[in-house]
Amino acid sequence: MKTIRTEALVIGSGFGAAAPALRMAESGIEVLMIEKGPDIKPDRDFKQTSDPKYLLKYLKSTSTDSIGFTYAEGLGGGSGFYEMVSLRAPSNVFDLTDETGRKYWPSSLTRSVFDPFYDRAEQMVNVEQIGDDEIPKTGVVFSLMMKNLGYSCDRARYAVKGCVGSGFCVSGCVFGAKQSLHMNYLPQATAAGMKVLTDLEAIRIEPTRYEEEYLGSSRENEHYRYAVICKNTVSGEELRIVAHIVILGGGTVGTAKTLLRSREQMPYLSKHVGKNIAFNGSIKAAAILPDSFIDGDMLSGRSHPGMISYEFFDSHGMTVFAVKPLPLDVASTAHLYYEDENRDPKTWGAASVEVMKLYRRRMIILCALGLTRPSASFVQTGEDTFEPRLELSDEIRSYYKHGKELLHSIFTRNGCRVLVPQFVNGEGTEFADIHITTTHMIGSCRMSDSKKHGVCDYNGEVFDYPGLYISDGAAIPTSLAVNSSLTILANAERIGSHLAVKYGRRKITYNSNLYQIDMAK
Amino acid sequence: MTRRELLRGIGALAAVTAAGCTPLKFLLDPHPSSYRNLPDKLDTTLRAFVVTIIPGAPADDPNLVRVYSDDYYPFTKFATFFANDLDTRSRRLYGNTVFASLSQAQREFVVKDGLSSDATMVKLYKAAIYAAKASFYGGIYDISKGCKLIDFQGSNWGFSDDEMFYPNAKQYFARELTCTGNYQ
Numbered sequence: 001m002k003t004i005r006t007e008a009l010v011i012g013s014g015f016g017a018a019a020p021a022l023r024m025a026e027s028g029i030e031v032l033m034i035e036k037g038p039d040i041k042p043d044r045d046f047k048q049t050s051d052p053k054y055l056l057k058y059l060k061s062t063s064t065d066s067i068g069f070t071y072a073e074g075l076g077g078g079s080g081f082y083e084m085v086s087l088r089a090p091s092n093v094f095d096l097t098d099e100t101g102r103k104y105w106p107s108s109l110t111r112s113v114f115d116p117f118y119d120r121a122e123q124m125v126n127v128e129q130i131g132d133d134e135i136p137k138t139g140v141v142f143s144l145m146m147k148n149l150g151y152s153c154d155r156a157r158y159a160v161k162g163c164v165g166s167g168f169c170v171s172g173c174v175f176g177a178k179q180s181l182h183m184n185y186l187p188q189a190t191a192a193g194m195k196v197l198t199d200l201e202a203i204r205i206e207p208t209r210y211e212e213e214y215l216g217s218s219r220e221n222e223h224y225r226y227a228v229i230c231k232n233t234v235s236g237e238e239l240r241i242v243a244h245i246v247i248l249g250g251g252t253v254g255t256a257k258t259l260l261r262s263r264e265q266m267p268y269l270s271k272h273v274g275k276n277i278a279f280n281g282s283i284k285a286a287a288i289l290p291d292s293f294i295d296g297d298m299l300s301g302r303s304h305p306g307m308i309s310y311e312f313f314d315s316h317g318m319t320v321f322a323v324k325p326l327p328l329d330v331a332s333t334a335h336l337y338y339e340d341e342n343r344d345p346k347t348w349g350a351a352s353v354e355v356m357k358l359y360r361r362r363m364i365i366l367c368a369l370g371l372t373r374p375s376a377s378f379v380q381t382g383e384d385t386f387e388p389r390l391e392l393s394d395e396i397r398s399y400y401k402h403g404k405e406l407l408h409s410i411f412t413r414n415g416c417r418v419l420v421p422q423f424v425n426g427e428g429t430e431f432a433d434i435h436i437t438t439t440h441m442i443g444s445c446r447m448s449d450s451k452k453h454g455v456c457d458y459n460g461e462v463f464d465y466p467g468l469y470i471s472d473g474a475a476i477p478t479s480l481a482v483n484s485s486l487t488i489l490a491n492a493e494r495i496g497s498h499l500a501v502k503y504g505r506r507k508i509t510y511n512s513n514l515y516q517i518d519m520a521k
Numbered sequence: 522m523t524r525r526e527l528l529r530g531i532g533a534l535a536a537v538t539a540a541g542c543t544p545l546k547f548l549l550d551p552h553p554s555s556y557r558n559l560p561d562k563l564d565t566t567l568r569a570f571v572v573t574i575i576p577g578a579p580a581d582d583p584n585l586v587r588v589y590s591d592d593y594y595p596f597t598k599f600a601t602f603f604a605n606d607l608d609t610r611s612r613r614l615y616g617n618t619v620f621a622s623l624s625q626a627q628r629e630f631v632v633k634d635g636l637s638s639d640a641t642m643v644k645l646y647k648a649a650i651y652a653a654k655a656s657f658y659g660g661i662y663d664i665s666k667g668c669k670l671i672d673f674q675g676s677n678w679g680f681s682d683d684e685m686f687y688p689n690a691k692q693y694f695a696r697e698l699t700c701t702g703n704y705q
Binding site for chain 1: 650672673675678694696
């Protein structure tokens, strides 16, 4: 098997990987990044399409009866395909506790610790609050619904510059407006010397103590080295990468897979690998607007409608916003029919077509994200087979019942006619019970104050495996009640800054809670 | 094949059959002779099926039933069996008339009949309905055309301000809790 040696290996290329890669490369560390999915050049590869063959090349999912995770595989990870919503997690999120009163997050991590790193992440991906005059019509409709009920609604924040509003954000922006990692972190890291290999999956990690495998300078207290066994996803060829520092940044699913496959070689890994996954409690509900209401538009303008309501965050632990799914997303996710529909059939035929004809301008779909406990898991079921699991506890059932009632209440008090979204699997068969699908799964290898409760520490370093770090969504311990990308990126910036200080060759200064790298040194 | 292997094979088949009341014919011959090598007949029946599921869908849309013959999707290998089943039910219910020759109401009745049969057939019918809706509304084979029935314009170079925004939208806004969009 061919062996490549590098000082730092970064596994993954998305929000959790790109920041540490850049900060290490900037600080003079030799960095190699590997990505399981294909290379992506936005101007070459992104398309406006609903063709599943294209979408499924990059967007993957894993699902069982109660829960399904969707994630991206390709250079830049999810940054090419998300809706650009970039919000900070509310302060209370960092104080969440488990049933025993223990804080989920490491005790010294708070929003104020995160804020400087949120600042830096926002600068890097050009996050700005949407302007009054840029709110898509569906967002205006949502805000009006909230206004009618005396509730608040805020303009959200996005990583975008020069949006033309084509509405195809999630198939990759062909206009170069979305500030995906291809526009900032990745080229900057490459310019700083980082090398990238795509179509290469990290299969497992093997700690090695052979000093001769390491070509860097000798350092004190650095006894562990890692050999990462990789497989080319196109040719099947195996490759061994030996590194002094390994950063796991392949996402909640990818990082859990790599560590679960490494258990035999890494017997001291925490028992929490693959567990405690938070899923942001996504609840969706749909309705048709009354005639008195202004039109929305599901298709014009950016994919996210621009507005979010924090009205219920303190009372319910939920945020609420409208969504603008493309027709394929609607048709492939659920059968929609009126709650009071008497016709048979409801889910196809004339009744179904009538609803779909109203989809563009008269349908409103609301989504609530909430602070559901980190109770899902990702389990290895065979040599290379994994599946997500979630027990639908009374607490989860109650959360979904009350969340749905809240959304329906917003609809009915605005005079809307409520629709039933009968969610279906990939074969068109209805789920028998609650089925949660999320792109916000986080925490499969969470950080914690001790190995008893988590997999890695405050700095993302895996307990009992010095030099092995987790910097992606897998490390985030709780639901956030907002889109997770900015928090993952800010945490990755925080860990990246720590790595630059600890291992970098250029002088690092510390200023206002934020590590500053002095590039002149 | 040893006797043990043979028994195991039959046992597995019997288990599947018992579990889903699966017609043995379906397992053994997914391509019935009535449709074998008759692509036009298959096309006609499947088009009739899609316009039954989506009344108003243009029956002459070149991409209307493409999803059923696209090797990317697993339904392809069951398409002829499915079309034959539609005809079989039609003949049983409407005196030897094939599915494509029935009225919309009659075709709906045939599809409902399929959806109320055994578990395997229900799964097949639901998959066929799912494929029709996702493919048609999503415009998956020609994004430049979108889907006129639901006013989906498909691919585009962006929209005008009038199409995307309301002038003076602020009049519709609820009060804001934050100055920045981030909740403290």
